[in-house]
Amino acid sequence: MxxxxxxxxxxxxxxxxxxxxxxxxxxxxxPIEKVDNPQILQLLQGAEAQIGKTLSYDPNYRKLDYPNGDVPLETGVCTDVVIRAFRAVDLDLQVLVHQDMRKAFSKYPNHWGLKTTDRNIDHRRVYNLQTFFKRQGFSLPISQNPNDYLPGDLVTWMVPENLPHIGIVARQKTRDGKRWLIIHNIGRGAKKDDILFKYKITGHYRYFTTTK
Structure with a gap:
């Protein structure tokens, strides 16, 4: 008993x-928020699909195929999250950035001493992506208001030690519902984190509108 x-x-x-x-x-x-624009939904699904698959961070220079060149899916840097997400909507930033840099090389930052374009690395640099999105008219004002950011938006930051970083606004918010989570790779692979206002924001970009 x-x-x-x-x-x-x-x-x-x-x-x-x-x-x-x-x-x-x-x-x-x-809960996951509803996204009406099918392109934004595909973009976000392309970013989400990397979580659990991209497990590490590797900033080493790699020779890539062109177009659609990529490092192994299990690794990469912050820009690779964005590049892979855009390829889910048939947009190859490797090609788009390369073509724009060929037309306006002097408009892009040159922190690396290059005298011409490099299809292996140009699109994988945050500064170049910032310049490309701004030149294409996709830049938005930087704000500390979480309501100014929407799923699918791109955000860039300067993290400690002056390292540029980029991520994608997710379609889920923090538990308290105050901020959107961010899909990014800051060193531990692709993750979904509450970092929107953790670092100094240096750029805000919206490639697709929210309408169908």
């Missing part, structure tokens, strides 16, 4: 622990 009572108490306690864990797990992220 004592054994039966002990087992009953154990099962009851285990059930309470399960409910507590389940409630916490359910509240870990806000």
């Amino acid at each position: 004592n054994t039966d009572k002990a087992m009953t108490h154990l099962l009851h306690y285990g059930f309470i622990l399960f409910l507590a864990w389940y409630c916490v797990a359910c509240q870990a992220e806000s």
Whole structure:
């Protein structure tokens, strides 16, 4: 009898622990927001698909195919998250940035001492992506108001030690619903994190409108 009572108490306690864990797990992220624009949805799905697959960060220079050149999916840098997401909507930033740089090389920053374009790396540099999106008319004002940012937007930051960073605004918010999460790779692979206002924002870009 004592054994039966002990087992009953154990099962009851285990059930309470399960409910507590389940409630916490359910509240870990806000529900996924509806996105009406099919291109933005594809872009976000392309970014989300990298989570759990891109597991590391590797900034080493790589020789790439052209077009659609890429490093192995399991690795990459912050820009690769954006590049792969854009390819989900049939937009190859490797080609687009290269073509624009060929037309206006002097308009792009030259922190690397290059005298001509490099199809292996140009599109993988945050400064070049910032210049490209601004030149194409996709730049928006920088704001500290979370309502000014929408799923699919691109945000750039300057992280400590003056390192440029880029990510994509996700279609989920923080648990309190105050800020959009960001899909990015800052060193541990592709993740979805609450970093919108964690670092100094240096750019805000919207490639697609929110209408169908």
